[in-house]
Amino acid sequence: MGVLWMSFMLKERMESEELMLLRLLKARGGLVDDSRFWNLEKGYQGEMLFDKWFSGVDGEWIVVNDLLLEHGGSLFQIDSLVIGGDRVYLFEVKNFEGDFLLEKDRWYSGSKEIKDPLSQMQRCETALRQLLSSLGYQLPIESSLIFINPEFTLFNCSPKLPIIFWSQLNRFCHKLLKQSASSGKLHARHSRLAEKLCELHMEKSPYERLPEYRYEELRKGIVCVGCGGMGVRHHYRMIECESCGSKEALDTALLRSINECRSLFPQIKISTKIIHDWIGETVSKKVIQRVLQINFSLIGYGKSANYVKETQRLIRTDIKA
Ligand SMILES: [Zn+2]
Incomplete structure (x- = not known):
């Protein structure tokens, strides 16, 4: 009774736009730096794992992510800021995998020195404290560096450090549950x-x-929603991937492809002709025009006519000329 907030998520995590x-870009053969891509991908997966774990921690909190x-x-x-009754928790989540070594405040992955995630978190905590003040x-801040991957080992680590391993x-x-119970509403x-903070x-x-x-x-072509490949075929109003078997309604796949083009090329004027080219001429201009007309304003x-801003209407499968 009288519970005002229960694990309230104010700002959800979104996959970074980058x-x-x-x-x-990768799906379309762009020159993407693989290590940058996989770092982002892995980081995002780690944050999702953390969110899933934290959603199971009962208690009264307001969660603000990213x-x-x-x-x-x-x-x-x-990465994750959690407001409790008597303190603020700051979580820095790392999805590192493999053996790491900590030696005199320096972090190593194999023999390669890496950026010190602990000092990064501590700088963050200091800045946050000043901002809150x-x-x-004047809420105290409790920071934890969370290593979410079970395959991660850190050698030579003092148990006094604010680090939480998967195990x-x-x-x-x-501990969080206890603190939440005694921290007041x-x-x-x-x-x-x-x-x-969201503002x-x-x-x-x-x-x-x-x-x-x-x-x-x-x-050019339609990227598969399942595997990111480009081996999709379309039959009537469905598309199907030859590699992974994913199926998607043609209209949905087209709308997705249009938005991919808009995201990658915000300056490009969207027309039936451009989208026809963008999807590798795999679908007729008539169908493309129908999807554009329903979802965008002309x-x-x-020749200078172009489609802007997606409207809120749902995709209809019929349209009168
Ligand atoms: Zn596929």
Whole structure:
């Protein structure tokens, strides 16, 4: 009774736009740096695993994921911020795999030195503390570096460090539950803090970090929604992938392909002709035009006519000329 908040998710995690665009580029033969791509992909998978785990930790919290904040002129990123009754938890999630070594504050993967994730988290904590204080909140911050992958080992690690390994997650869950039970209820000021942090969240353009790519150089066709390959065939109103067997309604696949083109080339004017080319001329212009007309607004006349902004209408399968 009287529970105001129960594990309330204010800001859900979205796949980073950079990762989404890289995936599109990769499927179409763009020159994507594989290690950057897999780092992002792996990081995202790790964060999803963490979210799944945390959703099973009962208690009163407000969860705010994926924040990019600024304080004192520098940017800092938070994987997961959890507001409890008497403190704020900051979780930095790493999906590292394999054997790592910690030696005099230096981190090694094999013989290669890597960026110290602990000091990265501590910088983040300091910036967050200053930001919270500037907003009038003096809540203590409890930071944990979570290694979510069961295949991760860190040699030479002091047990005093704020690190949680996969094998410790159950015990960590019990600790959080205890703390939640004794921390008091959440109040309006907690939710105001969460809302304020969401307001301060900065969107960064993902395009700056993408490799160079040109429309002409990318492979044309419909990308399979299941495996990301391009071996799809279409039969009447369905498409089917020859490699993985995934099926998708043709209209949905077309709308998805149109949006992929819009995401990769925000400057391109969308027309039936462009989309016909983009999907490798695999579907008739008539069908493409129908999907465009239903989902987008047409502006301009004659040759300069183009489709803008997806409308909220659902895809219809019939349309009167
Ligand atoms: Zn497939």
